Amino acid sequence: MKNLAKYNNIEYFMPFLFCNDLFIPTLYKLFEDEVNPIKYVYGTPFCEWGIGARLSVFRLDNLNFVERYLQKLKTKYNVIPTFTFTNLNAKNKLNDEYSNNLLDIACSLECRIIISTKELYSHIKSRYPNAKIHSSVIIPSTKIVEEKNFDETKFYNKMLDKCEVVVIRPEYVMDNIDKLNNLISDISRVEILINQNCHYNCPHHRTHYNFVEEIEKCEKIETVKHHTNNNNEHFSLCPKDSNYYRSVYLTSAQVEKAIEQGVKKIKIQGRSLPFYWLFDELYKNFFNNEYSKEEIRNKIDKICAEIIQNDRKTALFINP
DSSP: OOOSBSSSSOEEEESOTTSSTTHHHHHHHHTTTSOOOEEEEEEOOSOTTTTTSSOOOOOOOOHHHHHHHHHHHHHTTOOEEEEEEOOTTGGGOTTOHHHHHHHHHHHHTTOEEEESOHHHHHHHHHHOTTOEEEEOTHHHHHHHHHSTTOOHHHHHHHHHTTOSEEEEOHHHHHHTTTTHHHHOTTGGGEEEEOEEEEETTOTTHHHHHHHHHHHHTOOSHHHHHHHHHHOGGGGGOSOOOTTTOOEEEOOHHHHHHHHHTTOOEEEOOOTTSOHHHHHHHHHHHTBOTTSOHHHHHHHHHHHHHHHHHHHTTTSOOSOO
């Protein structure tokens, strides 16, 4: 029988933590006869440290629920929850009580933490020296715009000395596809983002993140509409300029080449995508394409239906 996974010995980072998490038991069941390639699931409930990168759908005040939820992901489904504490303005909010409470739970359960500021890194390490931290792709995406003579290779290798995993920009992968192993000191600990939804070397990353933070802080839908109607420029900051208008979705050939170079970790983006839009991304990049999309979709639909029917009251998942 053909393996369902597209690649062997690759660890996937999936956007299933606190959102689209029905995929976790579904794919766990789907891969019951082979090794489940999903190693990490990432996301965060709405909190001061987490806003800005992607919209946080859920506000969870019940910390006991959060703890039970994380425990179940680790013990039953064998995935590592990874909190996205990637707000670029988190350095001004280090004393936020709720964010620190989430940090306490995460570290007590040996979850992972993704950061995008040195101040938050230092804050976490001062409280939990053994915390396992990942370096976000947000850091080099902003530094390459804001710092003259930014040495991206030097940055990644420096961060590998401080963090467990370092996410490298898809542009860097594309531009150095034939020499990644020679440039990166430990290629097995870098993570490549293969479906980033932006343009090549976009110069407006910080503005994008800051605008998402503005939207997340809007309590009323009327306020959201006001912001969006009066800030349309934020949605059109990537003009189709021939100097950099180019997709940063990695092709299958580029992903395969990166794996040949020694990359072991692949990240798929999509916390804000509806369930079956995200499925299209999974089919292209996660599943063995010797199976048709219809075959995989039918398998997933069947398992999802069983979970919803049988486990809805006890699953402890955010959705369904």
